[in-house]
Amino acid sequence: MNLMISMAAFALAASISPGPVNVVALSSGAQFGLGASLRHVLGATVGFVVLLIFTGFGLHEMLRQYPVLTDLIRWAGMAFLIYLAWKLAMDDGRLNLDKPTHAPSFWHGAAMQWLNPKAWLAAVAGMGAFVADGEARLIGLFALIYFVVCYLSVGCWAYAGAFFGPWLRSPRRIRLFNRSMSALLAGCAVSLLYV
Template sequence: MGVLFFNTLDSQRLKITVPSSHRIFLMSLSLSMAAFALAASISPGPVNIVALSSGANHGLRASLAHVAGATLGFCLLLVLVGLGLHQLLLRWPLLGMLLHWGGVAFLLYMAWKLASDNGRLTNTHSTTAPSAWHGVAMQWLNPKAWLAAVAGVGAYTGGEQHLLWLFAWIYGPICFVSVACWAWAGSMIRQYLGNPRHVRLLNRGLAVLLVGSAVYLVI
């Protein structure tokens, strides 16, 4: 009877402690995922450079399509890498090479668009503002995004799909806010760019940064 009593107590303790420890594990893992997402999303890169330029040239509202596209594009990339896309690229190097050179070409195209802009600020949703598809394409052709996806999946998911989906759900809002901050910063700069000449100088400076990113990929 005594053994049965203590076994009952032990089983009750397990029912209490195991879920509690699991919650603590998920909380600490979620915080670590959030910190990784913030560091990777807020740091300078081609996507954020374009968001800054779009905010300065077209305002925050017109730039949100690019922000949303970049967020959706990265979350999709993250999930597909977690489901085995990276292994597919390792198996088919030609596909990886096409993505690599496609990224170089796309960065140079965006740099050309910035450098050739007339410098006139628009207050409406201009058709020249980067679209959601631009945001998606920039993430898929962005080596920084691939590195972040591969590193994040390797560090936090351990091949577990439920952790992969948790990572994507955490990463999405943080990525959106981070890229939007760059667009917002551009919209704040906008008030000091009344002269089209100043806008052109800013755009050409950002274009040089994009060209630098493309050159870095080549070498």
């Protein structure tokens, strides 16, 4: 039981802390509401759990043998975060009712996790701490616990965005919100320089 509590605590600390996936969930919740944002939440959760399972079954060993792959993942993730930050910063905040806009999709959420260096670090650290020997039963248990905790954590960010969404009804407030989210994403990208 202590192992399960430790796994859950690790998953909560890694999943609820600010990061690019959570910032996108917050922004999506504010723009599109909670219901539409749950596709992103589910995609991010599934994407991370698949990464976690692959890591548990040996991907971390490959990354240890070829550290250049870790650097490549980090730089690709930074570039992706900077791109997302730029897109948010350039948004003019006008609500264009003629142009259909969509909340981030399931696949967007899943892909974000694979491009998210924070997710890679959490997967490698978590598997190293709890399932270093690669035991399939423990990998499955950790993945199940992580699925529940990750879904609820990212969902909380989407809910927070939906809660504040009604406040964001003017272009000025939307610009302020988007630029704040842009700064958070850029900060996440810059923090990766020191990992």
